[in-house]
């Protein structure tokens with residue numbers, strides 16, 4: 236079982252980031268992928284029979300998804316931390332007349348409404364205060380275009396109610412998914428249950444960000460038995476049909492792993508993330524190329540992926556449109572005593588847990604860095620090293636960034652580290668273990 240009240244917004248907790256007195260030598264075990272767990276839960280709920288999810292992520296976002304599914308009549312047994320079982324409602328009939336708390340989870344606020352649209356009555360959605368500022372106009376407009384009634388008080392954002400009538404006709408649909416790829420993932424997963432399936436096009440002026448997540452959803456839909464044609468750019472066709480209940484095995488979360496690998500560069504030394512998949516659709520896999528580009532050694536050893544940090548990382552200009560969640564940790568790496576460093580292509584992270592471009596620029600300037608802000612990114616001209624308070628803005632990845640900065644800046648205090656509960660409640664403890672005690676298995680035991 237997860238901690239009590241693990242779906243509530245966490246109480247704030249100050250934390251002095253762990254300072255790295257010496258080079259790192261750690262082997263780290265990270266929890267399951269948020270994105271795979273969320274998709275497995277949704278596909279299992281839509282399936283015609285029960286499913287099992289091995290090594291699910293147990294964190295606020297996925298527990299909110301579980302609660303949301305339970306609210307519409309899905310049976311989810313979470314008693315065993317290593318294996319969740321999901322039982323769809325009899326006849327696939329989701330229950331209306333209920334409410335869903337999205338917390339701050341993009342996956343919940345986007346993935347669940349199209350499923351709720353199949354329920355037999357209204358389903359109300361709301362979330363944390365900042366969740367109301369996150370872009371959700373795409374989901375609301377798409378469901379309206381599909382003939383589903385939505386009450387949103389004209390806000391085109393949370394809170395809103397899906398006035399479900401038990402069926403969605405489906406068919407052709409055009410959306411602008413430039414603010415979030417999750418809009419496409421959400422519609423594709425529910426599509427096999429639409430009477431005519433879905434012929435979805437992205438017609439926005441800007442590209443869909445975070446594209447590996449679309450490969451992930453297509454792959455998982457096919458594994459569940461759906462017929463998906465994604466052969467044309469910006470178009471996805473999903474045939475109506477049954478989704479099968481099945482066994483899902485969740486990979487380690489590579490976005491949560493990334494700051495640990497970045498730490499090997501920031502503090503020097505080597506860090507291994509156990510069980511890194513050799514083939515994956517996870518966007519976080521991009522960190523391998525990025526760290527190699529900076530001059531680090533990246534190799535398969537010690538039961539996972541090992542990074543030996545570049546002593547003098549090469550300044551880079553990165554387009555992180557496809558893997559933008561890597562931005563905070565990399566910004567902290569170059570923002571302390573280093574630079575130049577440029578990230579572009581990440582305008583959409585202004586709509587993440589906080590405006591991450593603005594937040595990173597503010598916190599890097601707070602430690603004395605010279606930074607230019609652009610609409611779609613920023614440039615660190617010269618890093619800083621002033622200690623003080625690093626604000627996290629209720630954003631787990633801002634906490635990860637503060638942890639990276641604090642490896643090198645003695646006494647850096649994060650105003651709140653509890654926000655990590657969104658995807659890894661024990662992040663701070665795991666970080667401390669990795670920096671001070673060799674991580675989850677002493678490295679000398681794993682020498683091959």
Ligand SMILES: O=C(O)C1=C[C@@H](OP(=O)(O)O)[C@@H](O)[C@H](O)C1
Nearest residue numbers: 270414415416417420444445448
């Ligand atoms: O589909 C998913 O599981 C995700 C897609 C991405 O969203 P955006 O496309 O909004 O960046 C990513 O940032 C998020 O953490 C998880």
Ligand SMILES: C=C(OP(=O)(O)O)C(=O)O
Nearest residue numbers: 339340341342560587632
């Ligand atoms: C953007 C993120 O989350 P969400 O799924 O809430 O969009 C994230 O985890 O970095």
